[in-house]
Amino acid sequence: MAPHFLSLNLASFIIFSLILTSSAADDDLQFEFMDAAAALNQARQVFSPPNTPATTVLPQQQLDGSPSLSLTIHPRSSLPSARPTAANYTALTLSRLARDQSRVHSLLLRHSLSLSRSRSSASEFSPQQFQSPVTSGIRLGSGEYFARIGVGRPSKDFYMVVDTGSDISWLQCQPCSTCYDQADPIFNPSASASYRSLPCASPQCSALEVSACRTDSCLYQVSYGDGSYTVGNFATETVTFGATGSVPNVAIGCGHHNEGLFAGAAGLLGLGGGTLSLNSQIKAASFSYCLVNRDSSSSSTLEFNSARAADAVLAPLLTNPRINTYHFVALTGINVGGRPVNFSPDLLAIGGGGRGGVIIDSGTAVTRLRSEVYNSVRDAFAGMARDLPAASGFSLFDTCYDLSRMTTVRVPTVSLQFAGGKAVALRPSNFLIPVDDGGKYCFAFAGTSGSLSIIGNVQQQGTRVSYDLANKVIGFSPNKC
Numbered sequence: 001m002a003p004h005f006l007s008l009n010l011a012s013f014i015i016f017s018l019i020l021t022s023s024a025a026d027d028d029l030q031f032e033f034m035d036a037a038a039a040l041n042q043a044r045q046v047f048s049p050p051n052t053p054a055t056t057v058l059p060q061q062q063l064d065g066s067p068s069l070s071l072t073i074h075p076r077s078s079l080p081s082a083r084p085t086a087a088n089y090t091a092l093t094l095s096r097l098a099r100d101q102s103r104v105h106s107l108l109l110r111h112s113l114s115l116s117r118s119r120s121s122a123s124e125f126s127p128q129q130f131q132s133p134v135t136s137g138i139r140l141g142s143g144e145y146f147a148r149i150g151v152g153r154p155s156k157d158f159y160m161v162v163d164t165g166s167d168i169s170w171l172q173c174q175p176c177s178t179c180y181d182q183a184d185p186i187f188n189p190s191a192s193a194s195y196r197s198l199p200c201a202s203p204q205c206s207a208l209e210v211s212a213c214r215t216d217s218c219l220y221q222v223s224y225g226d227g228s229y230t231v232g233n234f235a236t237e238t239v240t241f242g243a244t245g246s247v248p249n250v251a252i253g254c255g256h257h258n259e260g261l262f263a264g265a266a267g268l269l270g271l272g273g274g275t276l277s278l279n280s281q282i283k284a285a286s287f288s289y290c291l292v293n294r295d296s297s298s299s300s301t302l303e304f305n306s307a308r309a310a311d312a313v314l315a316p317l318l319t320n321p322r323i324n325t326y327h328f329v330a331l332t333g334i335n336v337g338g339r340p341v342n343f344s345p346d347l348l349a350i351g352g353g354g355r356g357g358v359i360i361d362s363g364t365a366v367t368r369l370r371s372e373v374y375n376s377v378r379d380a381f382a383g384m385a386r387d388l389p390a391a392s393g394f395s396l397f398d399t400c401y402d403l404s405r406m407t408t409v410r411v412p413t414v415s416l417q418f419a420g421g422k423a424v425a426l427r428p429s430n431f432l433i434p435v436d437d438g439g440k441y442c443f444a445f446a447g448t449s450g451s452l453s454i455i456g457n458v459q460q461q462g463t464r465v466s467y468d469l470a471n472k473v474i475g476f477s478p479n480k481c
Contacts (some may be wrong), residue, residue: 016166029338030384032411034428036403036441043089045432046077056137069146069241069282069304072290073162078297079146079264080182089437089465096144096294097395100365100456102226107165107326107361108450114323115354144294144457145362147269147302148241151252158266160185162289162302164362164467166326168208168222168273170253171267171380178257182266189254194238196249204251205234207275220253223353228260230267239278241304247282271362272325279304279469288466289362290481291457293429300481308466310476315418317467322354327467329455329474330419331340331358334373336380337412343376348453356451360465360474364456366396374447381431394435397442401432404439416455425475430459 054221086092104318113344146159151171158171159182174178189195198205198218205211205218205351212219218234232255255267262268270277271287279287282304290300318328332345347370350357356370370376378399388409391402403409411432415425433444464480 021336030413030427031337032413032428033434034300034409034411035407036409036439037407039429039441040434040439042293044437046092046295047091047295048162067245069247069284070244070306071149071241071289071302072299073147073193073207073302074299075160075292075294075296076144076146076264077295078299079159090435092433094395096365099144099190101396102228103364104368104448105362105453106224106226106228107359107454108314108448108452111323111326111452112450134282139346144365145289145291146265149241150242150246151187151237151271153194154247155193155238155240156184156187156192159264161262161265161268162362162377163268164270164271164327164360165325165364166224166268167270167272167277167280168220168253169268169270169276169278170220170222170232170255172258173232173254173256176256176258178259179255180258180260180262181264182262183264184266187254187266189233189235192237194236195254195377196236198234198236198251198298204236207318208234222253226260228262230255231257231260239282250278250281251276273327273469274325277325279467285470286466287367288464288475290464291362291461292481293455293461294365298481308468308475309464309477309480312464312466312477313418313422313424314420315422315424315472316420317469317472317474318350319472320350320354320357322393326359326361327474328357329360331416331453331455332419333417334377334418335413335415335423336377337384339380340417341373341376341380343373347439348372358453359462360456362457362460364454365458367443367456367459368452368454370406370446370451370453371447373453374445377445378443378447381412381414391440394440397435397444399443400435401441402439403418403441406439416459420434424463426459427462427478430461433458436441449459 086095145162147162148157149160150157153419157437172182172186199216200213200218208220210221221231222235223229230253232253234251235254236249237252238246238248239250284304287304288306289302292298292300316330320328328350331348334341341407350356382399388401392401394400400418411428413422414431417423432441433455435442464477466475
């Protein structure tokens with residue numbers, strides 16, 4: 001009987017080992033570890049003297065037949081001109097979230113307006129009808145990421161806000177009737193040999209949503225819905241991409257009246273889907289960026305026509321018939337703890353008349369989900385994070401934790417599910433962020449009462465996001481900064 005007894009013990013041991021292995025594997029899918037102490041230390045370093053931002057751009061592997069162009073891209077905290085003036089990290093976070101609320105309001109307003117009017121015709125005004133919109137009063141700078149780009153001939157370098165949610169590129173110009181403070185000297189068009197005013201009958205002028213004509217010179221106006229605006233001459237200029245090349249005759253706004261949430265930057269680079277965006281004008285088949293942590297002093301690159309990483313997770317880029325500026329992506333679900341959160345995928349789809357859908361945006365910080373989706377995602381996360389010490393809400397965040405006495409924290413996994421069955425796993429730093437310097441962390445998603453959802457830059461940090469415009473897909477490649 002002894003051999004039979006041994007075989008039973010061996011079988012029991014094998015079964016027990018399989019159970020343990022399966023349990024460990026399930027745990028790896030459901031939870032991961034976050035270095036809370038390291039994230040908090042990086043947040044505190046925002047108030048330390050900054051390093052000089054690097055401006056060297058390394059040559060990139062290019063797409064066949066298309067010249068590869070590249071710019072450095074910096075978080076706001078790394079620029080001396082945009083150093084935080086807040087007294088502490090709590091105040092800094094509150095100011096960031098206030099800017100973010102204004103940004104989201106602007107995006108939602110434009111989306112709402114696009115549903116109520118046709119985008120087939122631009123609005124033409126007389127110069128006398130051009131008026132400066134009322135500003136919101138929050139003049140802290142909406143851009144969180146800046147590209148260093150050359151304008152004019154000879155080329156002058158400027159820090160410009162990187163914005164995938166708008167089309168028109170512009171910068172402040174002399175003579176400046178109304179201008180905010182910026183890091184670089186204000187651009188002087190009379191000192192550039194390549195500056196050319198656009199005539200009123202030009203295709204570029206006709207493509208503007210709001211335009212006017214003065215002595216056969218095209219005037220533009222862009223209002224961002226949060227009180228920010230720019231008004232001036234629409235012109236063409238030579239744009240230089242570091243040491244990688246230059247492109248002539250790019251239509252840009254030369255703003256003589258500018259106000260609102262752009263302090264620190266010379267202007268804005270529009271990387272939207274419209275015909276006047278920078279990527280459209282230079283006929284880029286693709287562009288990509290990698291956003292470093294917003295509290296970091298390092299930099300990365302904004303690239304045009306560079307080859308997509310082989311390990312990129314691909315998701316379809318969608319077309320919304322009512323608004324071509326925003327980059328819509330086929331997000332179908334969200335997984336928490338390795339399991340799909342229970343809500344209808346229709347809540348994330350583009351509905352009738354262009355309503356709803358999900359856009360990916362470089363300028364929005366915190367991902368916004370329509371309220372029905374957000375409530376389900378939040379409840380799923382909170383249910384699996386019951387072991388973490390709860391804390392009171394903070395600004396727009398309603399799910400927060402006190403991690404002040406913890407170094408390494410076990411947190412539920414979170415991933416974004418896209419059409420085609422592909423998922424992008426988020427790092428803990430993409431969804432649980434410090435909001436003060438004492439160890440309070442919050443779940444970095446928020447709800448919105450509108451139908452539009454937005455994937456923000458907190459969730460994009462540390463991942464190269466590639467917009468393959470030719471093939472209508474978007475790629476996500478972790479650790480490619």
